Amino acid sequence: MSHFEALLLFAALVSPALACLLREETGARIRFALWSFAGFTGFAVAVGWLMFALGA
Protein backbone atom coordinates (compact mmCIF):
# COMPACT_ATOMS: atom_id res chain seq x y z
CA MET A 1 0.00 0.00 0.00
CA SER A 2 1.40 3.38 -1.01
CA HIS A 3 1.44 6.47 1.20
CA PHE A 4 -1.30 8.05 -0.89
CA GLU A 5 -3.52 4.96 -0.74
CA ALA A 6 -3.14 4.86 3.04
CA LEU A 7 -4.08 8.54 3.15
CA LEU A 8 -7.18 7.98 1.01
CA LEU A 9 -8.22 5.00 3.14
CA PHE A 10 -7.77 6.93 6.37
CA ALA A 11 -9.71 9.93 5.07
CA ALA A 12 -12.50 7.71 3.71
CA LEU A 13 -12.94 5.95 7.05
CA VAL A 14 -12.59 8.88 9.42
CA SER A 15 -14.66 11.45 7.50
CA PRO A 16 -18.07 9.69 7.82
CA ALA A 17 -17.53 9.14 11.54
CA LEU A 18 -16.62 12.78 12.11
CA ALA A 19 -19.61 13.86 10.04
CA CYS A 20 -21.97 11.77 12.19
CA LEU A 21 -20.42 13.21 15.35
CA LEU A 22 -20.51 16.85 14.29
CA ARG A 23 -23.65 17.15 12.14
CA GLU A 24 -27.23 16.10 12.73
CA GLU A 25 -29.04 16.14 9.39
CA THR A 26 -28.25 13.61 6.67
CA GLY A 27 -27.57 16.23 4.00
CA ALA A 28 -25.26 18.19 6.27
CA ARG A 29 -23.45 14.98 7.19
CA ILE A 30 -22.84 14.07 3.57
CA ARG A 31 -21.53 17.55 2.79
CA PHE A 32 -19.32 17.56 5.88
CA ALA A 33 -17.93 14.10 5.05
CA LEU A 34 -17.07 15.17 1.51
CA TRP A 35 -15.43 18.38 2.71
CA SER A 36 -13.56 16.49 5.41
CA PHE A 37 -12.32 13.92 2.88
CA ALA A 38 -11.22 16.69 0.53
CA GLY A 39 -9.58 18.52 3.43
CA PHE A 40 -7.59 15.49 4.59
CA THR A 41 -6.33 14.65 1.12
CA GLY A 42 -5.88 18.20 -0.14
CA PHE A 43 -4.00 19.36 2.94
CA ALA A 44 -1.72 16.31 2.88
CA VAL A 45 -0.96 16.79 -0.81
CA ALA A 46 -0.31 20.51 -0.27
CA VAL A 47 2.03 19.82 2.66
CA GLY A 48 3.75 17.14 0.60
CA TRP A 49 4.45 19.60 -2.22
CA LEU A 50 5.59 22.21 0.33
CA MET A 51 8.04 19.73 1.85
CA PHE A 52 9.23 18.84 -1.66
CA ALA A 53 9.77 22.52 -2.47
CA LEU A 54 11.58 23.24 0.78
CA GLY A 55 13.72 20.15 0.43
CA ALA A 56 14.76 20.93 -3.16
Add this chain to the structure above:
Amino acid sequence: MLPRVNDPGTRGSERPDRPEPLAPCALALAVPGLGHVLLGRRGTGGVFFASIGLLFLFGLRMEGELFPLDPTAPLTLLAGLAEMGVGTLYVAARLAGWGEGVPAAATYEYGYAFLIVAGLLNLLVVLDAWDIATGRKGDEAAAP
Protein backbone atom coordinates in the same frame (compact mmCIF):
# COMPACT_ATOMS: atom_id res chain seq x y z
CA MET B 1 -35.10 -3.97 30.81
CA LEU B 2 -32.92 -0.90 31.09
CA PRO B 3 -33.25 1.47 34.02
CA ARG B 4 -34.88 4.77 33.10
CA VAL B 5 -34.22 8.37 34.04
CA ASN B 6 -37.37 9.98 35.35
CA ASP B 7 -36.11 12.81 37.51
CA PRO B 8 -37.87 15.93 36.17
CA GLY B 9 -35.17 18.16 37.61
CA THR B 10 -32.35 16.83 35.48
CA ARG B 11 -31.49 18.17 32.08
CA GLY B 12 -32.68 16.09 29.18
CA SER B 13 -35.28 14.22 31.14
CA GLU B 14 -38.22 15.61 29.18
CA ARG B 15 -38.70 12.19 27.63
CA PRO B 16 -39.63 9.78 30.41
CA ASP B 17 -38.56 6.77 28.31
CA ARG B 18 -34.98 8.00 27.93
CA PRO B 19 -32.57 5.21 28.92
CA GLU B 20 -30.14 5.59 31.76
CA PRO B 21 -27.09 7.30 30.12
CA LEU B 22 -24.55 4.85 31.46
CA ALA B 23 -26.08 1.93 29.54
CA PRO B 24 -25.58 3.35 26.02
CA CYS B 25 -22.13 4.62 27.00
CA ALA B 26 -21.09 1.19 28.25
CA LEU B 27 -22.43 -0.45 25.09
CA ALA B 28 -20.70 2.16 22.90
CA LEU B 29 -17.44 1.49 24.71
CA ALA B 30 -17.86 -2.26 24.27
CA VAL B 31 -18.88 -2.22 20.60
CA PRO B 32 -18.53 0.91 18.42
CA GLY B 33 -21.96 2.25 17.47
CA LEU B 34 -24.01 -0.05 19.69
CA GLY B 35 -24.82 2.76 22.11
CA HIS B 36 -26.34 4.80 19.30
CA VAL B 37 -28.37 1.80 18.18
CA LEU B 38 -29.76 1.54 21.71
CA LEU B 39 -30.67 5.23 21.51
CA GLY B 40 -32.62 4.64 18.31
CA ARG B 41 -29.97 5.95 15.91
CA ARG B 42 -29.38 2.78 13.96
CA GLY B 43 -27.92 4.44 10.86
CA THR B 44 -25.46 6.48 12.88
CA GLY B 45 -24.50 3.43 14.90
CA GLY B 46 -23.91 1.49 11.70
CA VAL B 47 -21.63 4.21 10.34
CA PHE B 48 -19.63 4.24 13.57
CA PHE B 49 -19.34 0.46 13.62
CA ALA B 50 -18.21 0.29 9.99
CA SER B 51 -15.80 3.23 10.19
CA ILE B 52 -14.16 2.36 13.49
CA GLY B 53 -14.21 -1.38 12.89
CA LEU B 54 -12.57 -1.02 9.48
CA LEU B 55 -10.00 1.44 10.83
CA PHE B 56 -9.07 -1.09 13.49
CA LEU B 57 -8.96 -4.04 11.09
CA PHE B 58 -6.89 -2.15 8.51
CA GLY B 59 -4.57 -1.07 11.31
CA LEU B 60 -3.96 -4.70 12.22
CA ARG B 61 -3.63 -5.66 8.56
CA MET B 62 -1.00 -2.96 8.10
CA GLU B 63 1.16 -4.61 10.79
CA GLY B 64 0.26 -2.01 13.41
CA GLU B 65 1.02 -2.74 17.03
CA LEU B 66 -1.31 -3.02 20.00
CA PHE B 67 0.98 -1.37 22.50
CA PRO B 68 1.48 -2.81 25.98
CA LEU B 69 0.42 -0.79 29.02
CA ASP B 70 3.95 -0.10 30.15
CA PRO B 71 4.05 2.56 32.90
CA THR B 72 7.79 3.05 32.40
CA ALA B 73 7.17 4.31 28.83
CA PRO B 74 4.56 7.08 29.05
CA LEU B 75 4.04 7.50 25.29
CA THR B 76 3.61 3.76 24.81
CA LEU B 77 1.21 3.71 27.76
CA LEU B 78 -0.89 6.51 26.22
CA ALA B 79 -0.92 4.79 22.84
CA GLY B 80 -2.02 1.53 24.47
CA LEU B 81 -4.79 3.28 26.40
CA ALA B 82 -6.01 4.97 23.22
CA GLU B 83 -6.11 1.66 21.38
CA MET B 84 -8.13 0.11 24.19
CA GLY B 85 -10.90 2.58 23.33
CA VAL B 86 -12.34 0.20 20.71
CA GLY B 87 -13.39 -2.16 23.51
CA THR B 88 -14.36 -5.65 22.43
CA LEU B 89 -12.39 -5.44 19.18
CA TYR B 90 -9.25 -4.76 21.19
CA VAL B 91 -9.92 -7.68 23.52
CA ALA B 92 -10.68 -10.01 20.59
CA ALA B 93 -7.50 -8.98 18.80
CA ARG B 94 -5.46 -9.51 21.95
CA LEU B 95 -7.00 -12.95 22.54
CA ALA B 96 -6.37 -13.90 18.91
CA GLY B 97 -2.73 -12.89 19.23
CA TRP B 98 -3.00 -10.15 16.63
CA GLY B 99 -1.38 -6.75 16.81
CA GLU B 100 2.14 -7.86 17.65
CA GLY B 101 3.38 -5.24 15.22
CA VAL B 102 6.19 -5.51 12.68
CA PRO B 103 8.38 -2.40 12.99
CA ALA B 104 10.28 -3.40 9.87
CA ALA B 105 7.11 -3.30 7.77
CA ALA B 106 6.66 -0.25 5.55
CA THR B 107 3.12 0.27 6.86
CA TYR B 108 3.92 -0.19 10.57
CA GLU B 109 3.54 3.49 11.47
CA TYR B 110 0.35 3.80 9.44
CA GLY B 111 -0.97 0.67 11.12
CA TYR B 112 -0.60 1.87 14.68
CA ALA B 113 -1.87 5.32 13.69
CA PHE B 114 -5.04 3.64 12.40
CA LEU B 115 -5.35 1.63 15.64
CA ILE B 116 -4.89 4.67 17.87
CA VAL B 117 -7.33 6.79 15.86
CA ALA B 118 -9.91 3.99 15.96
CA GLY B 119 -9.71 3.90 19.76
CA LEU B 120 -9.84 7.68 20.19
CA LEU B 121 -12.70 7.98 17.71
CA ASN B 122 -14.70 5.45 19.69
CA LEU B 123 -14.11 7.43 22.87
CA LEU B 124 -15.65 10.44 21.08
CA VAL B 125 -18.56 8.19 20.10
CA VAL B 126 -19.01 7.24 23.76
CA LEU B 127 -19.15 10.92 24.72
CA ASP B 128 -21.63 11.53 21.88
CA ALA B 129 -23.84 8.72 23.21
CA TRP B 130 -23.70 10.35 26.64
CA ASP B 131 -24.75 13.71 25.22
CA ILE B 132 -27.66 12.15 23.35
CA ALA B 133 -28.77 10.07 26.32
CA THR B 134 -28.73 13.06 28.65
CA GLY B 135 -30.53 15.29 26.14
CA ARG B 136 -27.62 17.64 25.54
CA LYS B 137 -27.62 16.79 21.86
CA GLY B 138 -30.50 16.38 19.45
CA ASP B 139 -33.59 14.25 19.70
CA GLU B 140 -32.94 10.59 18.99
CA ALA B 141 -36.37 10.18 17.46
CA ALA B 142 -35.62 12.80 14.81
CA ALA B 143 -32.12 11.74 13.82
CA PRO B 144 -31.21 8.89 11.47
